[in-house]
Amino acid sequence: xxxxxxxxxxxxxxxxxxxxxxxxxxxxxxxxxxxxxxxxxxxxxxxxxxxxxxxxxxxxxxxxxxxxxxxxxxxxxxxxxxxxxxxxxxxxxxxxxxxxxxxxxxxxxxxxxxxxxxxxxxxxxxxxxxxxxxxxxxxxxxxxxxxxxxxxxxxxxxxxxxxxxxxxxxxxxxxxxxxxxxxxxxxxxxxxxxxxxxxxxxxxxxxxxxxxxxxxxxxxxxxxxxxxxxxxxxxxxxxxxxxxxxxxxxxxxxxxxxxxxxxxxxxxxxxxxxxxxxxxxx
Numbered sequence: 001x002x003x004x005x006x007x008x009x010x011x012x013x014x015x016x017x018x019x020x021x022x023x024x025x026x027x028x029x030x031x032x033x034x035x036x037x038x039x040x041x042x043x044x045x046x047x048x049x050x051x052x053x054x055x056x057x058x059x060x061x062x063x064x065x066x067x068x069x070x071x072x073x074x075x076x077x078x079x080x081x082x083x084x085x086x087x088x089x090x091x092x093x094x095x096x097x098x099x100x101x102x103x104x105x106x107x108x109x110x111x112x113x114x115x116x117x118x119x120x121x122x123x124x125x126x127x128x129x130x131x132x133x134x135x136x137x138x139x140x141x142x143x144x145x146x147x148x149x150x151x152x153x154x155x156x157x158x159x160x161x162x163x164x165x166x167x168x169x170x171x172x173x174x175x176x177x178x179x180x181x182x183x184x185x186x187x188x189x190x191x192x193x194x195x196x197x198x199x200x201x202x203x204x205x206x207x208x209x210x211x212x213x214x215x216x217x218x219x220x221x222x223x224x225x226x227x228x229x230x231x232x233x234x235x236x237x238x239x240x241x242x243x244x245x246x247x248x249x250x251x252x253x254x255x256x257x258x259x260x261x262x263x264x265x266x267x268x269x270x271x272x273x274x275x276x277x278x279x280x281x282x
Contacts, residue, residue, distance in 0.1 A: 002243040003226045007117035009138025016151055018111055018121050019134045021063055023149040025056050025109040026127030029094055032056075033105070033128065040101055048097050053077055056093035056109065064089055076220045087115045092220040095124075105129070106196055112223035119245070122224030125149070126197050133157065133200050133228055141203055141232035157203035157232035159255040165265065168208040168258055171195040173251075177214020179270040186211065189265060199225060202253055203232040209254040209262060213239065213271045216249035225253065235259040239271050 032038060032052035040050040057075045064073055072083030075091035089111065094100050096107035105128035113121035117137070125132040132149050135141035135157075142154035162168055166189060173195040175183060186192060190209070198210035222244050229236040235256045238247025241263045250271045252262055 001114075001118050001226075001245040003119055003230045004117040004137070005230075007137060010113075010115075010120050010136035012136075012139060012151075014113070015121055015134065015136040015139060017067060018113060018123050018136075019132070019144065019149045019151060021060060022109050022111050022123040022125040022132060022134070024063075025060055025093060025111070026125045026132075028052070028059055029056050029100070029107070029109055030127040033100060033103070033107075040097075048101060049077060050094070050097060050101060052100070053094045053097055057091055060089075060091050060093065060111065074220065076218060087113070089113050090220050090223040092218070092223075095221060108197065110220065110224050112220075112227070114223075119223070119226040122227035124199055124224050124228065126200060129197065129200075131197075131200055133203050135228040135231040137227060137231070139231070141228055143200070143204055157228075158205050159203065159233050160205050160208045161257070162208045162255060163257040165189055165258055165261045167191050169193060169206070171198045171201060171207050171210040173198060173210070173212040174214045177273055179213075179273050182213055182266060182269045182271060185265055185269060198253065199228055202234060202255070203228065209258055210251070211239070211253075211262075211266075212251035215272060217251065218249070219245070222249065222251060225251065229253050237263070239263075239266050 038051040040048050043049050054077050057077045070083050070085040072088040073081040092110035094107050095110045100107045109125040111123045121136045123134045132144040141157035144154040168190045170190040171193050201207045225236050236244050236253045238244050239250040239252050
């Protein structure tokens with residue numbers, strides 16, 4: 001599913017609704033982060049889920065059922081709910097559950113919306129950093145105060161202008177799952193940094209690029225990225241150059257100027273190790 005540049009812009013009120021909903025999700029997850037009375041369990045796929053993940057997704061689902069009853073919903077914890085409109089919301093209630101359970105304040109609340117043209121809205125809220133990035137097709141990309149998200153108080157995303165790959169500041173996600181060939185190739189050319197909110201760092205100009213390799217990401221992990229990165233003026237694909245939502249769930253995000261050079265650098269290299277590695281979500 002590629003980004004439809006020629007599709008009509010999204011209604012501003014719909015973006016505002018998504019921003020406010022992500023803000024509410026952030027308030028609930030932030031409160032849960034500082035509690036000691038919740039429990040977690042392992043799902044069938046071996047990943048961890050907490051009571052807070054489930055509660056946050058339920059909050060979002062309930063609000064969507066009231067405000068957009070004809071739309072479908074896909075959530076990481078609750079699966080798919082069919083709709084009649086042909087439009088769909090994608091929920092990752094706590095992206096980075098392992099961060100959450102280990103009390104590392106780098107998790108996010110992710111929300112995306114797809115209409116008949118494809119990716120339409122993307123919101124990533126980092127409640128403990130009190131920052132949110134939100135974008136909608138045709139409306140641009142905005143960085144907002146996550147404590148009280150309001151489009152009127154936001155500022156436009158701003159990417160770096162670096163056009164040379166040498167020394168490019170590049171966030172890496174889950175490097176424990178990267179094959180040595182990929183890690184070595186990037187290490188020789190760029191400045192590798194640990195991921196501390198890759199998309200937010202990209203659209204605020206703190207890094208030039210980001211790479212997610214290793215175990216494949218879930219669809220809900222990457223669903224907000226096409227709108228956010230594209231509307232900010234950057235580019236996002238998988239590591240083969242395919243549209244990220246249709247690819248192998250690896251991710252390359254850049255300021256746009258560096259993208260083709262990155263793809264040439266990683267061409268033909270393996271993207272994941274054979275054994276299972278720790279996956280903390282983006």
